[in-house]
Amino acid sequence: MVDVTRVALVAEQAVEASFAALNRYIAFAPISSDPEAAPRLLELAEVIRTDLAKLGFSRARVLELSDALPCVAAEWTGAGLGAPTVLVYGHFDVQPVKGEAWSTDPHAIVRKGDRLYGRGSADDVGGWLSHLVAMEAWLKETGGLPCNIKILLEGEEEIGSPNLERFMDAYPDAFDSDAMVLTDCENPSVDIPGLTVSLRGLLEVEVSVTSAASDVHSGLWGNVVPDPATTLLALLARIVDEDGRLRVARRAIDPEWLASSRDVPLNDAVIRTGARLLDGVAPLPERGLTPAAWVWRQPAVTVLSTTFPAPGSEKNAIRRSASAKLSLRIAPGQTSDELFAAIERELRRDVPGGLTVSLERMPGAAASWDYTAAGPAFDAADRAYEKAWGRAPLRVGLGGSIPFVALFGKRFARLPLVLNGVIDPETGAHGPNESMHVGVYTKTVKANVHLYAELAQALAK
Numbered sequence: 001m002v003d004v005t006r007v008a009l010v011a012e013q014a015v016e017a018s019f020a021a022l023n024r025y026i027a028f029a030p031i032s033s034d035p036e037a038a039p040r041l042l043e044l045a046e047v048i049r050t051d052l053a054k055l056g057f058s059r060a061r062v063l064e065l066s067d068a069l070p071c072v073a074a075e076w077t078g079a080g081l082g083a084p085t086v087l088v089y090g091h092f093d094v095q096p097v098k099g100e101a102w103s104t105d106p107h108a109i110v111r112k113g114d115r116l117y118g119r120g121s122a123d124d125v126g127g128w129l130s131h132l133v134a135m136e137a138w139l140k141e142t143g144g145l146p147c148n149i150k151i152l153l154e155g156e157e158e159i160g161s162p163n164l165e166r167f168m169d170a171y172p173d174a175f176d177s178d179a180m181v182l183t184d185c186e187n188p189s190v191d192i193p194g195l196t197v198s199l200r201g202l203l204e205v206e207v208s209v210t211s212a213a214s215d216v217h218s219g220l221w222g223n224v225v226p227d228p229a230t231t232l233l234a235l236l237a238r239i240v241d242e243d244g245r246l247r248v249a250r251r252a253i254d255p256e257w258l259a260s261s262r263d264v265p266l267n268d269a270v271i272r273t274g275a276r277l278l279d280g281v282a283p284l285p286e287r288g289l290t291p292a293a294w295v296w297r298q299p300a301v302t303v304l305s306t307t308f309p310a311p312g313s314e315k316n317a318i319r320r321s322a323s324a325k326l327s328l329r330i331a332p333g334q335t336s337d338e339l340f341a342a343i344e345r346e347l348r349r350d351v352p353g354g355l356t357v358s359l360e361r362m363p364g365a366a367a368s369w370d371y372t373a374a375g376p377a378f379d380a381a382d383r384a385y386e387k388a389w390g391r392a393p394l395r396v397g398l399g400g401s402i403p404f405v406a407l408f409g410k411r412f413a414r415l416p417l418v419l420n421g422v423i424d425p426e427t428g429a430h431g432p433n434e435s436m437h438v439g440v441y442t443k444t445v446k447a448n449v450h451l452y453a454e455l456a457q458a459l460a461k
Ligand SMILES: [Zn+2]
Pocket: 091, 123, 124, 157, 184
């Protein structure tokens, strides 16, 4: 009988030593958005492949496709056919640092107190390294892992995973598994682990209001012909409530989930600091929901640009048309068609003066994702986190979109998808002084140790 707690202890003792590996990987500055960094990403992929082979993984390989940065894949199949296969996903590319004020070298790990600073420390090198440390402890301590493992590390996550679906098509067996652990997500605090279960999608729409064949003199015609600019403003005011929130296409929120979202440490003080609000400016009122519900579960609108005359182009004329580009966040479980139809209905009904109102969808939409994290694999994840963190992970959402998550959600919807990570609210991913909290990392390493054992039991064939 394997003593899993003993393996977790061995893993915990290896945490400190793994900082050197973290430093070695991020020193490559694997910035996927920089074409000049491509050779470094390839080199790093080869280093990771070698390390995985040394760890005891078989078929450690660099996956390549034309016009794509590589992925690294490896597997361990020693648990046999009766054991499930768990795929672990992470990414080894990082965001650029150009123009950011770092107080340390972004491409080296510098420890200050409880945090390790460096680009990629938490997003996402620390994320997948937390698995390698856990797996190494299993292999060292027991000579094997409780389940079969596939590791898949992507090199293009930070540029939106443009080729991940091609990799899925070209190397299906690198993805073929019974459960997936996607480790690139956020914990609500350093004490509360998170399990991501929803994303909002994105839809951009241009709204145009037109009144006449040409601009006309505002002195001669003002007060008798309509001004498309003010009509557009009135129409936009229709789709928001008194607080400025999108009023249409709102979703019903499950009362049980709403109650649990009170645990999310997203309160007025956090919002004020996080969004850098000026003194005297208040976060929007809750109106019966929670900030987490508003950010994760409801659709939202932002004005991206307008064609109102810019300073310097003033003239005393009523312009013939006005338009605005809107960014709409699609609620989990809502489709872009549904949201578009609701907006269109509202903006085109009873237009004052019969002005022409047209809506056009812009390219580059992202689907929302809504997942029910329930069943044996999630009971297993809850138990693993209880052992390592002292509590089950809180089901959290994300207000933005992550292409790889939406893609895994689309391709592998029937599989348990466990979305965890080592990011916390102070990580500052994608900004200056990105850091990983040592406590979060250590607890995630231990949770991973337990997770493989729990999943092996829960999903045994
Ligand atoms: Zn990431």
